[in-house]
Amino acid sequence: MNHWIDILDVADIPKLGARVVRHGSTDIAVFRNAEDEIFALEDRCPHKGGPLSQGIVHGRKVTCPLHGWNIELVSGCAVAPDEGCAREFPIKVEGSRVWLDLEALAREAA
């Protein structure tokens, strides 16, 4: 059974930026870095819930706009010595389209 949904085009996300994808009540930040790698995290910083999608993207990290925590885009975890992780969602890129795993989303919601 296919759980993957087509959410947007790589070109819809600014390089070194992010877009917010809303699924039900969950906001997912979909990031694109300079190498066109795509990452998806829940749009909540593990520190105080800041919207990571609004942060500055650099390398494979994003800096939360509220208090400057650095979050690893691959794992969603804060860079040491800060501690905590944002939920990370499975994502895949086919051609120029970005797909998100719905089942993972449902599991997370459950």
Next chain:
Amino acid sequence: MDMSTPATRASKMKLVMVGNGMAGVRTLEELLKHAPDLYDITVFGAEPHPNYNRILLSPVLAGEQTVDDIILNPIDWYAEHNIVLHMGKKVVKIDRTARKVIADDGTEADYDRLLLATGSNPFVLPIPGKDLPGVISFRDIADVDAMVRASSQYKHAVVIGGGLLGLEAANGLMKRGMEVSVVHIGEWLMERQLDEPAARLLQKSLEAKGMKFLLKKQTAELLAGSDGRVASIRFKDGSDAPADLVVMAVGIRPNSELAESCGIHCNRGIVVSDTLQTVTDPRIYSIGECASHRGIAYGLVAPLFEQAKVCANHLAHHGIGRYEGSVTSTKLKVTGIDLFSAGDYMGGEGTETILYSDPLGGVYKKLVIKDNKLVGGVMYGDTADGAWYFSLLRDGKDITELRDHLMFGQDHCGNLGHSGINKAAAMTDDMEVCGCNGVCKGDIVKAIREKGLFTLEDVRKHTKASSSCGSCTGLVEQILAFTAGGDYSAAPTKKSMCGCTDHTHEEVRAAIRERKYLSIPDVMQAMEWDTPNGCASCRPALNYYLISTWPGEAEDDPQSRFINERAHANIQKDGTYSVIPRMWGGQTTPSELKRIAIVAEKYNIPTVKVTGGQRIDLLGVKKEDLPNVWADLDMPSGHAYGKALRTVKTCVGSEWCRFGTQDSTQMGIDLEKVFFKMWAPHKVKLAVSGCPRNCAEVAIKDVGVIGVDSGWEIYVGGNGGIKTEVAQFLIKVKTTEEVLEYSGAFLQLYREEARYLDRTVHYLERVGLDYVKKKILDDADNRRALYDRLIFALSVEKDPWVERAHEGKLKHEFETVVA
């Protein structure tokens, strides 16, 4: 200990480090940050311990800490980083042809790069009896063990050497219950750090603790007792003193024996260049107490950590960064004694001295000044401002304007804002240090002790103290100095922009101007950034430097702006935004107020508030509503979200006020219309008052204008935020055109020369008002050129709200994808 297999080791370069001390291991830590996989690393250490904090041997001797407390890198750390560690093995030979080192037990290791961090050896007086049992130095854990053992069996201890190390040893032994005499050849104690009056005060308080001093005494020989152990000391004048334990603390010598034996040029240390490479063999690096850089072998940890940073950078093949020497400061680690010394503390020809002496109260301070700069100082009894003086000294700041108050410390120099309590030592553990992040003194002390922190940057990372507004930085530095020991690592002489580069703000700006870089990737590539696309600190700074240097040519990169400047609204703690429309000079109309009311209701905006700058704030706007809110408001952007011209606050002025002498409201409107859309290193606030009653509070604005009967007075560099600072008088002028030109020229100077995130107050503090006067008042051509450059830069800017509300610019920023 070798756990790696030949297969994984084959492809990488091999780095061998001889010496397992603080400077060397710090280099490895820095290297692992830059290039974790570049080398297979092997470390040889002569001592049977992993890297420990040698500075804290004194507290261990005094029984205030244990050996375990002072371990910096436990054995696990080496294993985690795949570093092969040979403890207790002394390297005895370097074969530079075969590129390998050989240890005393026959262990060999090949190298592509070799790092010599062999430290120093204590100097042993060449006198009869120097080898007797009971005669030791004070250098490592073994010495401390020997002293602790002796203190439980014997009574009389003699410490030869009244320098920093000798006094710390004497203090420790005294605390262990011994009777201690300090023998010193000089006329006063610590003559390399103190002048005579300070040293006398120190001597007096140590004597009060029970320490004895034998000054101007030269040791002739050490005599054995019947058991063969040292029993007494004899001086050249023929007198004796009993001595069951003799600690020689007469200085250290760089340990360059190994380097010399393989033909590396040494001259009171292993001679290295600014890249920390030996001048003889570029494959071999040397840092720490064994290295001689420009004729100096440093013995304090701060300069060694600066060296480590540069050395690691070169080992990581980044090839940038130069170590250009350090200014050092000293603090004695004897509980209950406050002493601080830095730079040229003696003074002499060409210098001036400011003195404060209160012998009864036990306070002595001396500041040495040369060419209007602080070049040295000694403090005894009250060292609260030591860190501040040291930063003035290190940065070479012009102190002309501080001079009258300099002696009384930072609190008396205009910082009326969040100064708090300025005596770290007097604080209890539960007292708050950092008001922004709620960090108490106890948290900081604990982090420093448990995590082995040395630098302000480390403390910021681990505790968040002083990482927000920065006003408690001095206090945190003091706590660091008290906890980590005196010579904690102060910020390097040269302040790089951020961790991504070793270049300073000034170097980067100069390059952008001179080589005409027009984009962030251009700058990063040409200036060899360490990271692929910078970080959240350097990217916004670079973006500002580019657009302010090349207006209309450099591309503004929205992805390198903080969210507020990308969304053109202020992000709030819940992720919504606040919108503040511009009202020229704080004046509005019924029709604007109606539109604001309609917008607030239409978009369910929960809070409407009047700001400190006389504008109306709509709080709690959803991001996707922003473009429509702006369109419906149909008012210009207030830039309340930006490092930009914020507001021009005005009083009513002569139009209505019975005291008003000038039309301050109109002047405010004129200023705000001309400087509208001005980006700057930080936010910029203006105010205009119509008479000296000053209802618009111009004294705390970046540019403040006061109307008087005969014209306008212009004040600059005021600040009402973290650092309260009263603006300084620049000039009095007659016409509106002049007010605009002088204010604009000052703002453009600030835009061109201040570091990103410096307010005008910080900029003025750095360059001094005289400099600004020279550029703006004395040089009319330059003033007009500055003003013209500002006007040109503003002419290419558009109102960002209009672009987004009506022209669809960066639409994606405000749209959410629904899946």
